[in-house]
Amino acid sequence: MSEDERIDAFSAEPLHSQLTTIIRNNILTDRWPAGEKIPNQQELCKKYEVSLAVVRQAVEKLVSEGFLLKRQGKGTYVMDPRIRQGPRKLTSLSQELTARGAKVGSEILDSRVEASGSKFARIFDLTPDEKVIRIKRLRLMDMSPLGIQTFFCPERLFPDLLKKNLTESLYGLVENHYGYRFVSADETYTAIIISEADCKLLTVEFPYAGFYVERISRGADGKAIEYTESIIRGDKYSVLIHLRK
Structure with a gap:
């Protein structure tokens, strides 16, 4: 994991806000290309060492911003809103x-x-x-x-x-x-x-x-x-x- 993908547990910035920024940057820099299925929530918890509640908040925020799209029964996919x-x-x-x-x-x-x-x-x-x-x-x-x-x-x-x-x-x-x-x-x-x-x-x-x-x-x-x-x-x-x- 690169340094810019690490969550700082001691930062004043909330964990869900840090995770939102990390995922958004991954999309904007094409690390996560448009149309790609992202890891499921349990995998994101393990990768970034955060709780399920933190992951859910970050994902919902990015769905509302148009960066992610949930497909019933299929998972969550990357969208490029630019x-x-x-x-x-x-x-x-x-x-x-x-x-x-x-x-x-x-x-x-x-x-x-x-x-x-x-x-x-x-x-x-x-x-x-x-x-x-x-x-x-x-x-x-x-x-x-x-x-x-x-x-x-x-x-x-x-x-x-x-x-x-x-x-x-x-x-x-x-x-x-x-x-x-x-x-x-x-x-x-x-x-x-x-x-x-x-x-x-x-x-x-x-x-x-x-x-x-x-x-x-x-x-x-x-x-x-x-x-x-x-x-x-x-x-x-x-x-x-x-x-x-």
Whole structure:
């Protein structure tokens, strides 16, 4: 057994929490591949030298998080709840999740019109007196919090956007209602520790690792149509880069 798989009986962290972390890391690092049956509860007790109650708590926690799946009469199996992001067409998160068969949802956290400021004046090529629309949403995948997205766009391009159903795909609204077509985008990914406030929204315990993603999408004329900041749980998202020589 490697050092990072050992339970510390003298730690202030509860035993079930330590075991949950160990099993979750085994899944995220592919030590336990998706689809594989995990050891039964008695075997886990023996391997990690903990009680059956500790094992049950850890397993139930990981089932609720989507890392494990219980199959009646067959055992418990590894699931990979992450969206593996790799080379792809320009799509919205809603389109991405729907294509994977996931149920998509959104909760509106904030929506307003505000001054553009120097940052958005530069991105959208706005005059100092022009404003931007800001829509902050909690994004859900299969009813579980996946990330927090804050969408910005020029108010003059999308009048009355705040009166629309903002729980729907914003890309869909922009393209279908306003007639703008997204043709390109630039994304920047940064690994972060999610803030305590955002951890509460994402129903995870602080400190928690995640991604901070910035996207600028452009129309056919090359001008920016939208800018989105996303904070995404690291256990539900990964970035796959394909390299060729």
